[in-house]
Amino acid sequence: MALPTITFLGINVVLFGLDLLAFVALYVAISLTLNLEFGFAGVPNFGKVLFVAAGASVGGAFAGRFAAWVLNVSTRGDFIRFNFLIMPVVNTALAASIPLSFGLLLISVVVAAASGALLGFLFSYPAIRLREDYLAMTLLAMAQFFQIFLNNYYPLIGGSLGLELPDPYAWAGSDRYVVATGVLVVFAVLVYIYSETLAHSPLARTLRAVRDNEAASEALGKDDVAIRRNTLMVASAISAIAGLLYSFYTVDVVPATFGRVEWTFWPWVIVIMGGAANNLGVTIGVLVFWVMIKGIDSGKFVFSNYIPFDVTWLEYLLIGVVLIAILMVRPQGILSEKSTPTLPKSRLRRILEKYTDPAESVGEQKKL
Amino acid sequence: MADALVYGCLYALMSMGLTLTYMTTKVPNFAHGSFVTVGVYLAFTLYHFDNISAYYSIPFSFLLVGGTAVAIYRFVLKPLSARGASLVSLMISTLAIDIVFIGIFGIYSDMLSNTYKVFNSKFFLLADSDISILGLRGLTVIAPLILALVTAVLWLALNKTKFGIAMRAAVENPSLAGVLGINIERVYIASWFLAGGLAGLAGSLMVLWLPGNPHVGSDLIVAIFASSILGGLFSVYGAVAGGLMVGGLTVLVTVYGSQLLGSWVDAWEVGIPMLIMAGSLLIVPQGITAVNWKHLFASFRKR
DSSP states (O other), rough: OOOOOOOOTTEEEHHHHHHHHHHHHHHHHHHHHIIIIITTTTTOTTHHHHHHHHHHHHHHIHHHHHHHHHHOOOOOTTTTTTHHHHHHHHEEEEEEOOOHHHHHHHHHHHHHHHHHHHHHHHTTTTTTTTTHHHHHHHHHHHHHHHHHHHHHOOOOOOOOOOOOOOTTTGGGGGGGGHHHHHHHHHHHHHHHHHHHHHHHHHHHHHHHHHOOOHHHHHHHHOOOHHHHHHHHHHHHHHHHHHHHHHHHTTEEOOOOGHIIIIIIIIHHHHHHOOOOOOOHHHHEEEEHHHHHHHHHHHHHHHTTTTTSSSSSHHHHHHHHHHHHHHHHHOTSSSOOOOOSSSOOHHHHHHHHHHHHHHOTTHHHHOOO | HHHHHHHHHHHHHHHHOOOOOHHHHHOOOOTHHHHHHHHHHHHHHHHHHHHOOOOGGHHHHHHHHHHHHHIIIIIHHHHHTTTTTTTTHHHHHHHHHHHHHHHHHHHHHHHHHHHHHHTTTTTTTGGGOOETTTTEEEEHHHHHHHHHHHHHHHHHHHHHHHHHHHHHHHHHHHHHHTTHHHHHHHHHHHHHHHHHHHOOOOOOOOTSSOBBBBTHHHHHHHHHHHHHHTTSSSOOHHHHHHHHHHHHHHHHHHHHHHHHHOGGGGGGTTHHHHHHHHHHHHHTTTTTGGGOOOHHHHHHHHH
16 A cells, blocks of 8 residues: 655645654653643653653663564674664564564563653652652653763663664555554554543542542542552553654654653643643643644744744744643633543432432532 | 862852742742853853953843843732642743743844854853953852852841841741731742842853853753752752752762763763752752751760
């Protein structure tokens, strides 16, 4: 199956749409995990980029070495230095075998999730017991540190130059981007289903209790610290998988890609814009946000000749201002948080009808 | 050694401001690093176009950054908290301000290089323009002097003037201070002005020691937080001590570490404030100023 080529204003519309779809799926997954942390449990993860970058570096540090080891490709003693020679050999072997490719993908996903959860535990450990502002400061600082670590620590992913990755979609040939995008979309859908199931479960009520009133939830026997820590670990594991799938999508990992603005700040803007603790709202937020970004991007071509600076800066400025405006005008976001009744609504209504005086229950019914 | 002293003084000046705003408004200001960058760029611009020494740019950066900080408090944070925004919302709004600042620095440095042909606008160092005092580089003498002066003035102001006492009262218990007729709003504005001013001052001094670039403030934020947390976040003097310790230790550990273990230690410079921060959160989360040292020593002696 070859992709049809439709060009509009000199842009290949199909490729453009595919790329947009991949990013939307990626940000749906990441924003939903932030929603789980901040929206439901009230954990202010100001270091989201750390976990995404960690997942991506698993792609660089683990997937390539593992593939070379399984396929018996010689690394000539220095995997990073000869990366550009090893990867083509690995990719030819991977392209020949679909099960092998998916095996590599699955094992990498497991490793990424484990390391995301581990880092979530480790980096939040000093501050998870303290107030939320300490946790926010710690995670932001840790993320900053992690980026500098990736840039300087050569043995992991080759420092600031980064690494090429094995391509688990090589078997699809020229359609590899279609497959890669498809995997991202499936992943985003799975994360959405997980988040929605969780949102309607008793666990979500526990998380909200921890968020809204720590003392009360502790009085009811909930371990607030453990709940916050576990939430952060699960969300970090999912973010790491997202990071890994992104690095498989681009087939490389470069530390400079993982900036605070794109991977911490943007998800925050999306969650606040879409509506914290509302999964559908957050998903709509992703769509609105990417329409906004692409709008600014296309403005780039129009204005770049008239203004003496890079339009990316204007993007930073606009998004910052938009977030402050949302916080001032509509802090609950596009869709606000909904309460989840403990029983189906119809049953609740029947119970209410049974036990309340019909004359008094009119007001109650309207509330439901 | 000179490096350790200057780093310590700069970090102390920066974290004093962060602690001041945290004490009054109870929000960690994630844009504090960018306040420093404003000072850096102001000093650079004045030096480049008018050949004004960075030392003379201090009053300008103090006023400009102080004014900016007050504007941010007045037009962003205060309306938000008046609307009942949560702590996390206030934090994310300061992060948004930081992003806006990064955008502005990007635009400004692009314009400097594209329109005014200042090609080092994204990486510059004014160390050559520093004066020499008794054979030492000026900053090694002036930075500690300024820090001592600022601390002394702040101590006098907080303890000996009516406004300073009102300020402390407003920090301790805002509503009670309000009942007693203290204008809390004025106290908050004063603290934001001071915080911004000190950050701008630190920025003006920093161009004489470290290379400046548009993201210098974002890189510094780790060290600033580490200093403030080590100092306890509720004491300006704690911030001074924390800044001196973090700055000093960072330099000393890096220098001696690379002598002993090899040059790879240099790359880990930024990890040291990080470790100090994690360590202080684990051992003394309330900061060094909250530790009852007298009691601690006494208990050691008894053993």
